[in-house]
Amino acid sequence: MYRLLIVDDEDIITDSLYEVFHRLMPEKLDVCKAYSAKEALRWMSRTRIDIVLTDISMPGMNGLELSEEIQAFWPRCKVIFLTGFSEFDYAYKAIQMPKVRYLLKTEGYDKVTATVQEVMQEIEHENQMSKMLEQSREQLYTLEQMAQGDYVRHLLQESNGPGLDRDRLIDEFHKMNIDLDPASPVLLVMGHLSYPEGASYIERSGLLTKARMVCNSYLSEKMRHIGIVDKQGDLLWLLQPSEQAEEKFNTHLVRYLEGTLELIQETCLQSLGLPLAFTISGASCGWDAINRQYERLRQLQLMKIGDEGMTIIVTDRGEQLEDSHELKNKEEGQVAPKAEMLAAYLEAGKAEKFKETFEELSMAMLHANSPVKRKMEIYYSIALILFTYINRFGRCSEINDYCKLMRLDDHSSMKEAVQFLKQVTDQLFRVKSPDNKENAVSVIEKICDYINDHLSEDLSLVRLAEINYFNPSYLSRFFKQERGVNLSEYIDTCRVRRAKELLKEDELKVREVAVEVGYEAAHSFTRFFKKATGMTPQEYRDALTQT
Numbered sequence: 001m002y003r004l005l006i007v008d009d010e011d012i013i014t015d016s017l018y019e020v021f022h023r024l025m026p027e028k029l030d031v032c033k034a035y036s037a038k039e040a041l042r043w044m045s046r047t048r049i050d051i052v053l054t055d056i057s058m059p060g061m062n063g064l065e066l067s068e069e070i071q072a073f074w075p076r077c078k079v080i081f082l083t084g085f086s087e088f089d090y091a092y093k094a095i096q097m098p099k100v101r102y103l104l105k106t107e108g109y110d111k112v113t114a115t116v117q118e119v120m121q122e123i124e125h126e127n128q129m130s131k132m133l134e135q136s137r138e139q140l141y142t143l144e145q146m147a148q149g150d151y152v153r154h155l156l157q158e159s160n161g162p163g164l165d166r167d168r169l170i171d172e173f174h175k176m177n178i179d180l181d182p183a184s185p186v187l188l189v190m191g192h193l194s195y196p197e198g199a200s201y202i203e204r205s206g207l208l209t210k211a212r213m214v215c216n217s218y219l220s221e222k223m224r225h226i227g228i229v230d231k232q233g234d235l236l237w238l239l240q241p242s243e244q245a246e247e248k249f250n251t252h253l254v255r256y257l258e259g260t261l262e263l264i265q266e267t268c269l270q271s272l273g274l275p276l277a278f279t280i281s282g283a284s285c286g287w288d289a290i291n292r293q294y295e296r297l298r299q300l301q302l303m304k305i306g307d308e309g310m311t312i313i314v315t316d317r318g319e320q321l322e323d324s325h326e327l328k329n330k331e332e333g334q335v336a337p338k339a340e341m342l343a344a345y346l347e348a349g350k351a352e353k354f355k356e357t358f359e360e361l362s363m364a365m366l367h368a369n370s371p372v373k374r375k376m377e378i379y380y381s382i383a384l385i386l387f388t389y390i391n392r393f394g395r396c397s398e399i400n401d402y403c404k405l406m407r408l409d410d411h412s413s414m415k416e417a418v419q420f421l422k423q424v425t426d427q428l429f430r431v432k433s434p435d436n437k438e439n440a441v442s443v444i445e446k447i448c449d450y451i452n453d454h455l456s457e458d459l460s461l462v463r464l465a466e467i468n469y470f471n472p473s474y475l476s477r478f479f480k481q482e483r484g485v486n487l488s489e490y491i492d493t494c495r496v497r498r499a500k501e502l503l504k505e506d507e508l509k510v511r512e513v514a515v516e517v518g519y520e521a522a523h524s525f526t527r528f529f530k531k532a533t534g535m536t537p538q539e540y541r542d543a544l545t546q547t
Contacts, residue, residue, distance in 0.1 A: 001266070001473040002120055003047065003462075006033045007040045007054035007066065008082075013105070015524040017053065017082075020109055021116070026486040028120070030461045030472060037061035037069075044073040045252060047462045047472065048259020051119050053112070056083040067100060072246055074259065075221055076126075078119045082112060127267045144177065145212070149228035151176050152238065159291040169287065179224045180240055185284035189257065190297045191215065191235035192412065194275040211235070211268050211276065218264050222249065222256065232409070234301070236294065240284075254282060258313055262473055265311045275311045277301070282316040299372050302414050312474050335361070335374075339381040346389055351429040358382070358425065362418050379408055379417055386424050399427050443468075444482045447475075451491055455498050455517050459491050496532045499525075503541045510537045 004021055008014040018033045032049075034040040037058055043049060052070055056063035067079045079100040101115060151172070158164065169182035180186065193211060195204050212227055212235065219225050225239040239257070241249055249256070261278045268274045279301045285293045300314055338357050345354035361382060365375045383405040389395070390402050402424065404410050411417035447468060451459055464487070465472040479487040495517040502513045514525030514537075529537050 001028060001030055001476055002050040002123060003030045003032065003472070004051045004053060004116065005040060005043055005049045006031065007035075007037065007052060007058075007063070009036055009055065009058045011035060011521050012523065013055075015521050017109075017112070019524065019527065020113065022488060024113060026488045027476070027480070029116075030476070032460055032462065037063070037066040040066060041069060041073075043462075044070065045255060046466075047255070048262055049074055049077050050123055051078045051080065051116060053080045053082055053116065056081050072249060073252060073256070076123070076263075078123065080112075080115055080119065127263065128271060145228070148176055148178060148226055151178075152226060152228045152236075153230070155287075156291045156294055159288050164288050178226050180226060180238060181224075182287055184240055185286055186238045186240055186290060187253065187257070187284045188281045188290065188293050188297055189237045189239060189261070190230075190279045190294075190301055191237075192277045192279075192301055193233075193235070194277070196273070207272060207274050208233075208235075210272055211274055214267050214271070215264050218260050218267075221260075230294075232298070232412075238290065253284075254280065254315060258315060261313055265313075266473065269311060277312050277314075279314045280316065298409070299376070302408065302411065302417070335378055335381055339385060342382065343385045343389075346385065346428065349429070354425070354429070358422075362421075365414055365418055375414060376408065379414075379421070380406070382421055383408075386421065386428070389428065390424075395428065399424055444479065447479065448490070452494055452498075455495055456515060457518070459518060461487060492528070492532065496529065499529060499537065500533075500540065503537055504544060510541075513537060 006014055006017045006021070008017070014033050014035055018031055021029060021031045032043055034043055037054075037060060040052070040054070049070070052067070054063045054066060058066075061069075063081055063083070067081075070077050070079060081100060081102045082105055083103075084105040101119070103112060103115060164182075166182050172178075173180060173182060191211075193208065195207060199207070208229065215235065215237070216225070216227060219227075219237065219239065222242055222245055223239045224242055225237050227235060227237040230236045241253060257280055261280070265276050265278075268276050279297045281293055281297065296316060300316055338361055341357050342354060342361075345351075345357065361378050364370050365378050387402065387405045390399055396402060400423075404420065405424065408417060411420060447464060450464070450467070461472045461476060465475045468475065476487055479490070483490060485493075499513055499517050502508055502516055503510075508516070510526070511522040514520070514522045517525070519525035519528065526536050529535070529540070533540060535543065
């Protein structure tokens with residue numbers, strides 16, 4: 001999914017263009033809007049922007065200055081200048097700038113939409129080309145990666161020790177051709193690949209190599225990095241900003257990575273059919289702490305990434321993920337008593353009672369906002385009960401790979417770990433248990449409730465993704481899959497329904513109703529309402545009074 005940002009200080013133009021593009025191709029284009037260059041820069045700091053459609057002549061920062069700032073945030077971003085400003089100097093400067101196009105407002109919506117679609121095709125072509133490297137370079141790259149991978153895996157273990165000799169690291173990095181600075185902090189990113197079912201070792205190895213090439217081509221634009229394959233078969237990158245990056249880029253680093261990884265996901269999915277899920281450090285760390293940060297990311301990956309095939313991005317937010325006080329207090333003290341109940345039900349052969357309690361604990365393990373340590377505590381409490389029961393009653397030969405119970409890291413995700421616990425339980429009770437599916441309905445209901453409760457606020461795809469810990473592209477696909485309609489269509493339906501309710505009352509004016517359902521400009525609300533109902537808001541209100 002590509003992201004378009006419309007920028008113009010004239011509300012009518014901005015809102016009109018937003019409405020046109022908002023409905024143009026909702027499954028491929030996420031549309032945002034800003035009424036000034038300053039507001040546009042705030043969008044840039046929040047999420048990846050692929051295309052900016054902006055006026056040149058604006059108060060404060062003009063479009064040309066804005067485009068220069070854009071390159072510091074998202075160097076791949078394309079700029080389309082849409083303006084009625086006819087002075088030659090402005091037009092000439094715009095034409096000379098890389099990755100920009102120049103359109104006049106008098107050329108109409110058809111020309112503007114056609115240009116945006118052309119730019120989208122250009123981006124798609126560039127994404128395809130960016131993953132291709134010459135075959136001769138690939139062989140050298142593979143050999144170097146093997147050597148660097150062995151070294152970094154050794155370094156991860158060594159960072160657990162009393163400290164690292166910086167001078168020695170400088171010398172070793174130079175010999176291993178590692179373009180990172182041992183004196184500067186480093187940021188970690190972990191990638192989990194979901195291979196096609198039944199893929200052979202050779203096929204998986206080939207896909208892994210291609211995925212690494214795609215990732216490295218994107219990450220190399222603004223970052224210095226080294227990527228390896230860890231002991232679990234996942235990808236791990238250590239990254240620092242490039243020496244050429246401006247100082248302000250450091251504050252934008254994590255957002256830049258989130259947006260870039262989203263592009264990597266889409267490229268790998270389209271060109272390789274390979275879903276990737278990522279976990280990212282929320283902040284850089286010293287080289288003596290990389291092992292602790294690596295283990296943290298592995299835990300987050302295990303807890304946050306559910307089904308194979310998910311293309312999500314999880315960012316380590318520190319306290320936000322670890323200290324969910326409300327949830328933690330609610331669950332405090334509940335694990336031990338329920339674990340005792342499980343043990344009693346197991347020994348008594350009460351399968352249904354066991355499953356009921358097990359399901360309660362499973363929901364806590366799979367809950368997106370449960371603290372990591374709480375999930376681990378619940379898992380090992382259940383695993384120990386099953387493990388002890390198997391040993392005590394000599395069921396080892398009847399349970400497949402039962403020793404895996406006490407190795408949480410052997411599972412690729414918490415979803416898989418919970419499924420394994422259920423599998424062992426099934427074998428012990430010798431009955432069929434319910435399928436272990438994610439409670440997608442509750443997630444969607446939460447999003448829908450938020451939309452209905454906040455219709456007057458920012459309901460952009462970016463905002464909804466932020467508050468629900470999804471990346472925007474995944475949320476868009478997930479909602480469509482579960483509800484059968486695009487998220488934007490659902491929001492429009494809610495706004496129309498709420499507007500009708502408010503118009504039945506005489507207390508609010510039409511412009512006040514507009515604000516209540518998220519439209520700052522009454523004329524934009526009128527166009528939206530008429531397109532949805534066939535009547536203007538006032539005509540709808542008049543019709544109600546006549547009946």
